[in-house]
Amino acid sequence: MSISLTLNGTSRxxxxxxxxxxxxxLRDELGMTxxxxxxxxxxxxxxxxxxxxxxxxxxxxxxxDLEGSSITTIEGVSGKAAxxxxxxxxxxxxxxxxxxxxxxxxxxxxxxxxxxxxxDDDIDAAMDGNVCRCAxxxxxxxxxxxxxxxxxx
Amino acid sequence: xxxxxxxxIQAAKPSxxxxxxxxxxxxxxxxxxxxxxxxxxxxxxSGGEFAQPFVHIRPDNKVVVLIxxxxxxxxxxxxxxxxxxxxxxxxxxxxxTNFAPANAELYKNLAFGMQGTGGSTxxxxxxxxxxxxxxxxxxxxxxxxxxxxxxxxxTITVSKGVVTSTSGQxxxxxxxxxxxxxxxxxxxxxLKTPDQWVYIGKSFPRVDVPAKSRGSVGLYGMDxxxxxxxxAVLARPPRFGAVPAGFDAAKAREVKGVVDVVQVPSGxxxxxxxxxPAIAGRDLLAVTWDESGAETRGTDEMAKxxxxxxxxxxxxxxxxxxxxxxxxxxxxxxxxxxxxxPFLAHAPMEPLDITVFFDGEKAEFWxxxxxxxxxxxxxxxxxxxxxxxxxxxTSWAGGSFGRRAQPDSHYFAEAALIAKARLEAGNAAxxxxxxxxREDDIRGGYYRPMVSHKAKxxxxxxxxxxxxxxxxxxxxxxxxxxxxxxxxxDGVDSTSVEGIGExxxxxxxxxxxxxxxxxxVPVLWWRSVGxxxxxxxxxxxxxxxxxxxxxxxxDYRLKRIKNERLAGVLKLVAEKxxxxxxxxxxxxxxxxxxxxFGSYVAEVAEISFREDGTxxxxxxxxxxxxxxxxxxxxxxxxxxxxxxxxxxxxxRNEITMTDGQVDQxxxxxxxxxxxxxxxxxxxxxxxxxxxxxxxxxxxxxxxxPAVANAIAAAKGEWVTELPFSRHGYA
Ligand code: FES
Ligand code: FES
Numbered sequence: 001m002s003i004s005l006t007l008n009g010t011s012r013x014x015x016x017x018x019x020x021x022x023x024x025x026l027r028d029e030l031g032m033t034x035x036x037x038x039x040x041x042x043x044x045x046x047x048x049x050x051x052x053x054x055x056x057x058x059x060x061x062x063x064x065d066l067e068g069s070s071i072t073t074i075e076g077v078s079g080k081a082a083x084x085x086x087x088x089x090x091x092x093x094x095x096x097x098x099x100x101x102x103x104x105x106x107x108x109x110x111x112x113x114x115x116x117x118x119x120d121d122d123i124d125a126a127m128d129g130n131v132c133r134c135a136x137x138x139x140x141x142x143x144x145x146x147x148x149x150x151x152x153x
Numbered sequence: 154x155x156x157x158x159x160x161x162i163q164a165a166k167p168s169x170x171x172x173x174x175x176x177x178x179x180x181x182x183x184x185x186x187x188x189x190x191x192x193x194x195x196x197x198x199s200g201g202e203f204a205q206p207f208v209h210i211r212p213d214n215k216v217v218v219l220i221x222x223x224x225x226x227x228x229x230x231x232x233x234x235x236x237x238x239x240x241x242x243x244x245x246x247x248x249x250t251n252f253a254p255a256n257a258e259l260y261k262n263l264a265f266g267m268q269g270t271g272g273s274t275x276x277x278x279x280x281x282x283x284x285x286x287x288x289x290x291x292x293x294x295x296x297x298x299x300x301x302x303x304x305x306x307x308t309i310t311v312s313k314g315v316v317t318s319t320s321g322q323x324x325x326x327x328x329x330x331x332x333x334x335x336x337x338x339x340x341x342x343x344l345k346t347p348d349q350w351v352y353i354g355k356s357f358p359r360v361d362v363p364a365k366s367r368g369s370v371g372l373y374g375m376d377x378x379x380x381x382x383x384x385a386v387l388a389r390p391p392r393f394g395a396v397p398a399g400f401d402a403a404k405a406r407e408v409k410g411v412v413d414v415v416q417v418p419s420g421x422x423x424x425x426x427x428x429x430p431a432i433a434g435r436d437l438l439a440v441t442w443d444e445s446g447a448e449t450r451g452t453d454e455m456a457k458x459x460x461x462x463x464x465x466x467x468x469x470x471x472x473x474x475x476x477x478x479x480x481x482x483x484x485x486x487x488x489x490x491x492x493x494x495p496f497l498a499h500a501p502m503e504p505l506d507i508t509v510f511f512d513g514e515k516a517e518f519w520x521x522x523x524x525x526x527x528x529x530x531x532x533x534x535x536x537x538x539x540x541x542x543x544x545x546x547t548s549w550a551g552g553s554f555g556r557r558a559q560p561d562s563h564y565f566a567e568a569a570l571i572a573k574a575r576l577e578a579g580n581a582a583x584x585x586x587x588x589x590x591r592e593d594d595i596r597g598g599y600y601r602p603m604v605s606h607k608a609k610x611x612x613x614x615x616x617x618x619x620x621x622x623x624x625x626x627x628x629x630x631x632x633x634x635x636x637x638x639x640x641x642x643d644g645v646d647s648t649s650v651e652g653i654g655e656x657x658x659x660x661x662x663x664x665x666x667x668x669x670x671x672x673x674v675p676v677l678w679w680r681s682v683g684x685x686x687x688x689x690x691x692x693x694x695x696x697x698x699x700x701x702x703x704x705x706x707x708d709y710r711l712k713r714i715k716n717e718r719l720a721g722v723l724k725l726v727a728e729k730x731x732x733x734x735x736x737x738x739x740x741x742x743x744x745x746x747x748x749x750f751g752s753y754v755a756e757v758a759e760i761s762f763r764e765d766g767t768x769x770x771x772x773x774x775x776x777x778x779x780x781x782x783x784x785x786x787x788x789x790x791x792x793x794x795x796x797x798x799x800x801x802x803x804x805r806n807e808i809t810m811t812d813g814q815v816d817q818x819x820x821x822x823x824x825x826x827x828x829x830x831x832x833x834x835x836x837x838x839x840x841x842x843x844x845x846x847x848x849x850x851x852x853x854x855x856x857x858p859a860v861a862n863a864i865a866a867a868k869g870e871w872v873t874e875l876p877f878s879r880h881g882y883a
Contacts, residue, residue, distance in 0.1 A: 134797075134798070
């Protein structure tokens with residue numbers, strides 16, 4: 001089956017079994033390995049991408065359901081929020097092993113696009129689905145606040 | 154990771170004289186190696202590149218530092234790059250890192266004698282070695298510049314990647330690389346004195362954060378891609394010790410993309426053109442298992458067995474003093490406390506993965522190898538090759554926490570066996586990536602062992618200890634592995650008892666015994682190894698003893714502490730956490746201090762209780778003494794992460810089994826610490842000029858007992874059966 005969608009701003013036509021999770025289409029068919037496999041059951045957020053700007057779990061999203069949609073991955077995410085997030089991440093050395101960080105950055109960018117000045121509670125609500133086994137949570141929280149300041153500046 | 158390596162680390166400081174030039178080799182450059190007698194004093198370069206084992210200088214002015222360790226998030230790549238950059242006076246922006254190939258001769262961990270990462274040794278064993286390599290490179294750049302410009306060496310200075318002479322010439326490193334490669338390697342490179350350091354002890358940007366923030370290609374083993382690659386996912390035994398007896402793959406083969414099904418001792422592999430069909434095919438396999446050697450007991454039964462063992466006399470652990478039993482027999486009061494610790498999975502964010510290519514004559518692997526030497530040995534033996542025919546490309550690892558440090562290299566062995574079976578069946582050589590799903594990871598064993606402790610303490614009529622007799626029962630990590638011969642003495646595996654064989658506190662009589670339990674469940678070191686349980690036991694017991702004596706837990710420790718540095722972190726953490734000031738209503742504190750791998754960490758946990766009775770850890774204040782702090786920010790990051798990792802485990806992590814089958818399978822049942830669980834963590838570093846020691850693990854052990862002591866401060870009871878979720882606290 002052939003599915004047409006926008007991927008990181010470019011129109012693509014993808015040939016795949018419609019039940020294939022977007023995660024594996026990205027990683028294996030398109031060679032875009034920035035989106036990570038962590039659990040496969042929507043429990044860890046490592047596979048987070050944006051669907052029309054909203055964070056979703058690509059491991060639980062079948063490619064057949066994405067006709068006409070717009071997907072953004074870590075390789076393509078940009079704009080005011082994403083740029084501020086990346087720069088805050090680097091400033092605070094937020095990543096350790098880094099394996100969860102694509103998902104964290106996508107989740108944080110989506111949060112800041114919606115809520116440019118998030119409270120700690122907003123951060124908890126938006127980020128609790130993104131597991132970091134290195135437990136970099138304290139720096140992620142701080143980096144989101146720093147990114148918010150950068151956006152406001 | 155390995156207690157027994159401590160002495161070897163002390164002895165591992167390489168003599169500067171041992172830096173000799175060896176021969177022209179490798180990536181068009183020369184090799185500078187330690188302790189290679191008879192080495193040539195002349196080197197050659199080619200391609201305009203300066204290439205030593207630990208540092209390359211490319212004509213484009215990049216300084217590439219070769220990292221002999223696995224960086225699984227603990228930041229050693231940045232740490233080792235810092236050492237070289239500082240001694241070379243390179244500009245931080247020109248420094249990159251690459252992982253070194255498997256080559257024990259050049260890249261052995263000086264604490265292990267083989268190439269490998271663990272025991273928080275990366276910085277400790279490399280500190281002199283990498284600095285010397287950087288200093289040698291700088292001396293050669295200076296010598297090359299002097300020759301080129303016809304000026305004396307003494308007129309040349311180097312700063313931020315620029316070589317300058319007092320007569321006005323200047324050059325970057327890249328333009329001097331080829332010339333520098335022709336210079337003699339200084340036999341005794343002069344190291345900087347601490348006052349000359351520009352990055353060490355200050356800061357150096359993490360080399361990996363930009364790539365990790367951009368989803369860059371090829372960082373992790375899981376991301377390895379190759380032309381014509383197959384992906385293998387295995388049906389693995391439902392019980393530990395079971396082996397496949399046969400399978401029906403008819404349904405699996407119907408999945409589009411599945412190309413082959415191969416049986417190996419560890420399971421049945423479905424090979425497909427990509428990951429999704431391999432997983433789908435695996436789920437459709439019907440495998441029959443031979444369970445004659447399998448563990449069929451549940452963990453409740455195993456826990457009973459361990460507890461039963463601690464009721465009987467075990468093997469004596471060195472470090473005992475006095476006659477504890479006699480003291481207890483005549484004590485005014487005796488307490489007996491039993492502790493039970495569950496199996497724990499490491500659950501690194503990146504499940505295991507490995508890519509192999511084997512064509513019958515040579516093999517190549519791509520993965521986050523943590524014990525390169527053993528991984529190379531084991532796979533070469535399976536493939537019928539000499540080790541030099543096995544190339545290991547080490548990638549960044551998405552965590553490990555010990556999981557990838559394999560005494561039996563089981564995941565290398567498995568990949569090698571699949572590749573060999575494919576070749577022997579007449580297939581053309583193809584790269585094969587073996588992918589572990591999260592379920593494979595959680596159910597795959599190699600857990601932190603289940604452990605039982607029994608502490609029996611006698612007191613006089615004033616509540617002062619007269620004797621403490623201690624017993625530990627656990628499956629040994631070392632027994633039956635290649636490490637057994639030097640890691641076990643007289644039946645005592647130091648990783649079972651490190652931290653409880655000898656206490657850091659002065660007590661009149663103390664003795665520990667150990668029992669080695671048997672089970673087919675494979676066990677392994679888990680971030681801070683034995684200290685994950687011994688630290689918990691020792692430090693919650695200290696609070697009990699303080700209570701018996703009617704003393705403040707901090708004062709009680711400080712009065713009896715034997716080690717100055719441990720006392721130092723206790724005092725610092727107490728000051729920073731305002732130990733002696735009262736807390737607001739509903740808040741409670743606990744303190745704990747643990748030395749592990751030569752580093753000293755004390756933590757104060759401040760907690761409250763939610764309405765449902767669960768514990769909310771509000772803040773953890775930490776004081777750390779890990780010798781000279783090479784990269785203070787990374788030390789803080791590692792302690793923050795170590796606190797989170799340890800906290801997640803004590804709150805609600807346990808692998809349980811029913812009739813030998815693991816009850817958990819993924820992050821919905823093995824619940825990881827999340828953002829809402831994470832306390833504020835404040836880290837204070839003791840300034841020190843002692844040799845640097847590790848920091849990947851030592852932040853983990855104190856958090857459990859600190860929180861348990863805080864709970865006890867509130868409830869008057871210590872949790873002795875882990876995790877806290879068993880008691881409604883999580
Ligand atoms: S891999 Fe999709 S949420 Fe974990
Ligand atoms: S940085 Fe390692 S899992 Fe988040």
